[in-house]
Amino acid sequence: MKALFFLRHYNDIDHITPVIYKWVDLGNTCDIVLIGRSRFPNDYRIEFLRKLNGVRVAYISDLLPRLEFARWFLQTLLLIRKVRRPYLASITAALVRFYDVKKRTPVWNSTAQRLLTRSFGDTHEGAGDGVVVFDWIERNSSICVEWVAVVLSMARAMGLGTVSLPHGDSPHASQLIRRGELRLEPDTTFANAGIFDRVVVPNELCSVRFRPFMDNRKLAVLGSPRYCDEWLAKLATLMPPSPLTRSGSRLKVVIFLRKSNFSTFWEEVGEVVRIVASFPGVELMIKPHTRGGWQQSLTSDASLRRLPNVSVADDIHSIHLLNWADVIIDLATSVVFEAVKAKKPVLAGDYLHAGRSALAEYLPETELRCRDDVYRQIEKFLTHGCDDFYIEAHHQRFVKEMIDVGDADVLSRYVALLEEQGRSRSRHEQPYLDERPVNLAFG
Secondary structure: EEEEEEEEEEEHHHHHHHHHHHHOOOOOEEEEEOOOOHHHHHHHHHHHHHHOOOOOEHHHHHOOOOOHHHHHHHHHHOHHHOOOOOHHHHHHHHHHHHHHHHHHHHHHHHHHHHHHHHHHOOOOOOOOEEEEHHHOOOOOOOOOHHHHHHHHHHHOOOOOEEEEOOEEEEEEOOOEEEEEOOOOOOOHHHHHHHOOOOEEOHHHHHHHHHHHOHHHEEEEEEEOOOHHHHHHHHHOOOOOOOOOOOOOOOOOEEEEEEEEEOOEEEHHHHHHHHHHHOOOEEEEEEEEOOOHHOOOOHHHHHHHHHOOOOOOOOOHHHHHHHHHOEEEEOOOHHHHEEEEEEEOOOOOOOEOOOOHHHHHOOOOOOOOOOHHHHHHHHHHHHHHOOOOOOOOOHHHHHHHHHHHHHOOEEEEEEHHHHHHHHHHHHHHOOOOOOOOOOOOOOE
């Protein structure tokens, strides 16, 4: 069976690459269209996918005529939220009114038709077997939902299935986590997922975002592709050599930061850096988020950069940092789930941000509640080492409910769902496709 995967940024690559690998490993074929920054084709996981039999990888600008791509890009730029800054709001609104949906539709239709025909040919309605896959389409998308809806509508008319796969593992157990979020109510940006035939989430914690907006039968909880045993074993064989070497420091600590739109108490994060750096024999690396890291005030703090045992790891892969570290301090990012699986100590810095982390919820022994906790934990690791950090019952529950969700054969479940949706007959028999309206103008 054939699939068409769209990948936008590192989160997509992290979470969907394992599914593509398994899809091809079980005898299927696929096209991958990259929609994002042009450096992504050089990512080691993309290079791995390029070498697989039955896989074609291309950047969207190489698949569309130059003028058509320019129009597609400008229309996308006009509608995505990241350009709706206060100082641009009035100009953007005026442009949207002038260049309305009637004017945008021909480009959406042409580009969608071109991409779908390239992958599936001129398939007539109801006659085709295949599936079109995006990641979760919600806030701050780098493509607009209006175009995605056109692609999906055209795909259905060709007899193809449409599926939304995860680009995260829900590191939060709370909802009001971003700047400006003040009301505890369903987040309507997740209503956009209703345009897909099926929406897949890795765990029940993620499912809460989508359940208010769709029939529960549309939502599938299948486990974490990124952190399942099968993919982690494969990933270990693909990683490029690490640029990090083991120095003589007694304790190596990494702090993973979050995107700037999350409510983070940066002054206190800086104080934690100073506490950790004050211990003799400790080496600390700070990892900015791969998107928006330049907006985080902490990484530009000259007083922190001058500390002799503190460095900022801008261009080092997270997995290399996880392997290098003895201890990780986390501000609610799912990247640390791999360390938890390996039973490497992760400290959940919940008092440093506005949310409640999944780690602190499932593994209360990880939670930092104040500066005293930070000091005592670092002192304990230096004195007694890093073994036996987790309570075994807590650790098993975390793996069972957040990663495996049933059994460890996670990737096979994903492929089975894609194959089911790709069979036009089984898809037309489904009576529960949710047709509630969505806000198509905001990605």
